[in-house]
Amino acid sequence: MSGLYARESRSVSTMAHLRFFPQAVVGGSGAHLTADDGRKLLDFAASWGAASLGHSHPALREAVNRALSDQAGASYLSTANEPCVLLAEKLLSLVPERARGRVWFGHSGSDANETVARMVVAATGRPRILAFNGAYHGGTVGSMAVSGHPAQQGARAKDLTLVPYPDGDGDLAHLEKLFATEVPPEEVAAFFIEPIQSDGGMLVPPDGFFEALERLCRRHGILLVSDEVKVGLGRTGRFNAFEHLGIEPDIVVFGKGLGGGLPISAVVGPEAILNHAVAFSLQTVHGNPVCAAAALAVLQTIERDRLVANAERTGRVLREALDRLALRHSLIGEVRGRGLALGVELVADGKPAARQAALTVYRAFQLGLVLYYVGVNSNVLEFTPPLTLTEAEAQEGVVILDQALADVAAGRVDEALLADFAGW
Numbered sequence: 001m002s003g004l005y006a007r008e009s010r011s012v013s014t015m016a017h018l019r020f021f022p023q024a025v026v027g028g029s030g031a032h033l034t035a036d037d038g039r040k041l042l043d044f045a046a047s048w049g050a051a052s053l054g055h056s057h058p059a060l061r062e063a064v065n066r067a068l069s070d071q072a073g074a075s076y077l078s079t080a081n082e083p084c085v086l087l088a089e090k091l092l093s094l095v096p097e098r099a100r101g102r103v104w105f106g107h108s109g110s111d112a113n114e115t116v117a118r119m120v121v122a123a124t125g126r127p128r129i130l131a132f133n134g135a136y137h138g139g140t141v142g143s144m145a146v147s148g149h150p151a152q153q154g155a156r157a158k159d160l161t162l163v164p165y166p167d168g169d170g171d172l173a174h175l176e177k178l179f180a181t182e183v184p185p186e187e188v189a190a191f192f193i194e195p196i197q198s199d200g201g202m203l204v205p206p207d208g209f210f211e212a213l214e215r216l217c218r219r220h221g222i223l224l225v226s227d228e229v230k231v232g233l234g235r236t237g238r239f240n241a242f243e244h245l246g247i248e249p250d251i252v253v254f255g256k257g258l259g260g261g262l263p264i265s266a267v268v269g270p271e272a273i274l275n276h277a278v279a280f281s282l283q284t285v286h287g288n289p290v291c292a293a294a295a296l297a298v299l300q301t302i303e304r305d306r307l308v309a310n311a312e313r314t315g316r317v318l319r320e321a322l323d324r325l326a327l328r329h330s331l332i333g334e335v336r337g338r339g340l341a342l343g344v345e346l347v348a349d350g351k352p353a354a355r356q357a358a359l360t361v362y363r364a365f366q367l368g369l370v371l372y373y374v375g376v377n378s379n380v381l382e383f384t385p386p387l388t389l390t391e392a393e394a395q396e397g398v399v400i401l402d403q404a405l406a407d408v409a410a411g412r413v414d415e416a417l418l419a420d421f422a423g424w
Contacts, residue, residue, distance in 0.1 A: 004036040020358065020372050020423050021365040028055030031386050031393050033370065042397050044371040044385045049230045049341075052257030053301055054386035060260045063297035067290045076105065076287025083292035087266075090299055094239060095268045096248035102274035104267040105287045109229030109255030110138025112265035113192070115281040116225055116251055117146045117157075123276035124223070126189035129157060130175075132165040134200030134376045137192055137227055146192055149199055150376055151424055161188075165197050166209040172216060185220035190251070195241035198230045199424075201375030202343025202382060204336050210245040223273070224248075229255035229265070230341070234302050234387055237312030237339035244338060257387075260298040264291040307387040315339035318383065318394040325398060329405045331356055342383040345375070352377035358423050359413045363404040369397050378424050 004024035025041070027034040031054050033041040046052065053060055072081040088103035106112045117137075121127055129146050131137065136149040144154030148162040156162075161183050163175050179185045193210065197203040217224055226232075226249035231241040233254065242249055251269035258264055267274065302308060319335065322344055326332040333347035346353040346360065357373040360381065364371060374382045385397075407413050 018372075018424065019421050021362045021417075021421060023365060023370065030054045030056075031389050039368060041365070041368055041370050042393060042400070044369060044383050044397050046257075046384055046386045047261065048256060048372075049235065049384035050256040050259070051261045052233060052235075052298060052387050053260045053307075054388045055261075057260065057301070057388070059297045059301045060262075060294055063293045064262070064290055067293035072289040074288055075285050076289075077282055077284065081287065081289040081292070083289040083296060084287045087292045087296045087299075090296060091254070091266055091268050094299070095252045098248055098250055099252050099269050101269055101271035104274055104281065105292065106255075106265040106267070106281075107263045107283065107286065108138070108265050109227070109253060110140045110143045110265075111281075111283070112229070112253045112255055112267050113137040113146065113227060114140050114142030116190070116253060116267055116269075117142055117192075119273060119276055119280060120189040120223055120225070120251075121159075122280070123273045124189045126187050128159045128161065128183065128188040130161050130163060130183075130188055130191040130222070132192075132194070132197060132200070133162045134165055134197055134203070135162075135192065135194060135227075136199035151199075151378075165200060165203055166205045167203070172209075172212055175213075175216065179220070185222065188220065188222045190223040190225050191217055192225045192227060193242075193249070194227050194231070195245055196231045196236065196338060196341055198341065198382070198384075199374045201345065201377070201380040202337045202341065204338065205245065208246075210242075210247050214247045223250040225251040225253065227253050229253055230257075230384065231338075233257045233298070234308035234311050235339055235341045235384065236337075237308065237315060239302075239308055241338070241341075258295045258298060259291050260294055262291045262294045264288070264295050266295075302387065305388075310389075311339040311387050314389050314391050314394050315342065317391045318342060318389075318398070321395055321398040322383075322401075325402055325405070328402070329409065331360075331405055331409060337383070340383065340385055340387060340389060343374070344381040344383070346379045346381065352379035354378040355415070355418075356408050357381060358418050358421070359408045359415065360401075360404050362417055362421070363407050363413045364400055367400045367403055369400040369404070371397075371401075372424070374424055 145157035226242045255265035
């Protein structure tokens, strides 16, 4: 354990920890982090996708410095500030017409999804919410209440109904049966969806499923909420991940990578919903102009540097390299995902290989690669690197992963290393 990691253990609460290995960093540049022991770590996690432009990106530094040099307050609660207005106008231009109404700003995907869950019920008068099993919509009380991930420790809302995330042909029969029996559709305010169910295991829906789901929801007046927090903003090779699905959601939720590493989230949706009530969901530094300036710089950089196309191109290189890796490692059951939102599911004897996943990410860290695992069975290696990742860096990471998998399969990684790391 490094000196910095040990010092943290004596001073910082563990209640917000989700740790896989003793990672301690003092800096970073691009797709690399600098560990406190001087090692350069190739970052395939990007802090769960939050560092969307990588580390220390010059456009982000410039935007933050400019915003701080002539700071327009610290909030949008009681004053309009220019960075927030500019960001809102930009976001409105990036969503479908039906969602092009107003923008609410928060700190994270968690408070954004909690706000959506509260406001759709209040604005429509319908008490019920639908979401998928395995869905992770946040870590606050209200966002956990509309999630379906077994790792969460919060209670589900009494009016939440969870349905299976689609696989195979994506049959809607289960949902239609619910509508005909215990869940009257006229009582459902909204359906929270993830275009790729990231924390559930990087699950990609079958073609046509969400188009059929959209038709069903439209028939019953149910709002579609697309949670783009982890997989949106160009990560999948489209700016909005829902564009792969052929649908137009009513409400779009952004977070994580929106601030490039700074805390900001956004909800974009119809005026009738977003302007339902004043002082409905607020915290003192919501709409912070420095964070808003950073977010606008992120969006401008994604466009200017064609990072959506880079995510598609580099993601294809990474996917092909992982597919080749799967041919050599029996631990790999499936490679899936889109663009730079990829998952590698590990299995052993036909069962989820959770222990091997934990050992693999630990060994990869020892070898210089940062990645984590997700999934309802804790057995899916997750790849959410910076959108700036190069093809050479993608190949470099797969070489490290290859060695890590080989070491785990050969029993060369001591399981005692995991004693202090509960992971996901």
